[in-house]
Amino acid sequence: DTGVSQNPRHKITKRGQNVTFRCDPISEHNRLYWYRQTLGQGPEFLTYFQNEAQLEKSRLLSDRFSAERPKGSFSTLEIQRTEQGDSAMYLCASSLAEALDIQYFGAGTRLSVL
Amino acid sequence: GQQVMQIPQYQHVQEGEDFTTYCNSSTTLSNIQWYKQRPGGHPVFLIQLVKSGEVKKQKRLTFQFGEAKKNSSLHITATQTTDVGTYFCAVNAGNNRKLIWGLGTSLAVNP
Numbered sequence: 001d002t003g004v005s006q007n008p009r010h011k012i013t014k015r016g017q018n019v020t021f022r023c024d025p026i027s028e029h030n031r032l033y034w035y036r037q038t039l040g041q042g043p044e045f046l047t048y049f050q051n052e053a054q055l056e057k058s059r060l061l062s063d064r065f066s067a068e069r070p071k072g073s074f075s076t077l078e079i080q081r082t083e084q085g086d087s088a089m090y091l092c093a094s095s096l097a098e099a100l101d102i103q104y105f106g107a108g109t110r111l112s113v114l
Numbered sequence: 115g116q117q118v119m120q121i122p123q124y125q126h127v128q129e130g131e132d133f134t135t136y137c138n139s140s141t142t143l144s145n146i147q148w149y150k151q152r153p154g155g156h157p158v159f160l161i162q163l164v165k166s167g168e169v170k171k172q173k174r175l176t177f178q179f180g181e182a183k184k185n186s187s188l189h190i191t192a193t194q195t196t197d198v199g200t201y202f203c204a205v206n207a208g209n210n211r212k213l214i215w216g217l218g219t220s221l222a223v224n225p
Contacts, residue, residue, distance in 0.1 A: 033212070038176065042202055042218045056212060091156055100145050100164070101206055101213055105156040 004025060004091050004106035012112045013082055020078045021109045025094030032075050033103060034067055035091040043091055047074060050097060082113045118205045120216030128224050133190040135219035137203035144206045146186045147213065148177060152199040160188075193223050 006026040013019050025032050031050050035043035046065065051072040064082075069075040079086055087099040089110050092101040119138045127133055137146065145164045151156040161170055163179035165188060171175045174197075176189045190197055200220045203212040 040220075042200075042215050045212070045215070048212055070156060093157075100147075100148060102155070102159050102162060103149075103204075104159065105212065108156055 004092055004094050004104050006090075006106035006109050008109055009107065010112075012114065014114050015084060016081055018078065018080045019111065020076050021090055021092075021111075022074060022076050023092030023094075023106060024074045025092070026104055027073075029094035029096050030072070031095040031097050031101065033093040034075070034077050034097070035093065037089045037091055037108075038042055038087075046077070046090075048055055053077070055097045080110075081105055082111075084113045087113045118203060118204055118214050118216045120219055122219055123217065124220050126222045126224070127193050129195060130192050133193050133197070133221055134187050135201050135203075135221075136185065137187070137205070137216050138185045139205055141184070141221060143146050143183045146206070147180060147204045148186075148188055149202045151202065151218070151225070155199075158201060190221075193221070195223050195225050197221060198223050 007022045011019055012062045033048040034046040036046055037043050045058050047067050048063055049069040052069050065082045067077045089108045091105055093099045093105045095103045117140055121136050125133055128217045140214055141225055147162045148160040151157045161177050166183050167181045168179040178187045188201055200218040202218045203216040206213055
């Protein structure tokens with residue numbers, strides 16, 4: 001499968017715990033995006049990378065959220081001290097900046113914070 | 115900053131009726147993309163428009179980019195239940211900037 005892969009697909013955690021999600025983009029794509037989506041809403045931008053550089057991070061994102069893309073390939077999104085309000089679907093997308101940024105999404109990681 | 119408005123937010127139609135969603139920007143766009151998200155799924159790329167006044171068709175779907183490159187529409191002729199989902203526009207103001215997403219139009223189709 002050469003699409004965008006996200007792991008895990010589902011994560012249930014207790015409030016206060018840390019969680020980490022992984023995204024493997026399409027191999028030749030240089031951009032990688034993280035979004036959050038709740039029921040009935042559109043994708044909410046969190047952050048994006050071009051190669052290994054984190055180019056932008058949403059101002060709405062608290063300091064509990066951090067993302068890395070150390071080698072310009074896969075990326076991880078960590079949420080520290082999770083809160084119930086963090087419950088959402090976390091979507092990853094990758095794109096080729098030179099191809100007008102058409103984004104290909106993974107199936108997402110659904111986080112439930114109890 | 116760049117903003118994009120998408121209307122309507124919801125649309126409920128009878129199968130066989132037409133459907134249109136509109137995307138409007140306050141600034142001139144470099145290009146616009148349309149995505150579809152089925153219930154429980156993830157956004158899937160449909161099409162990209164780049165040229166002023168461009169019109170593209172995919173079977174029953176017609177996509178249009180305004181002459182001023184500030185608005186776009188997606189029109190579905192004779193809706194089917196398989197068209198159910200949320201349709202998003204995403205715009206790019208150019209200069210290698212990231213996409214800005216509309217809030218989407220959710221389409222429900224009564225069989």
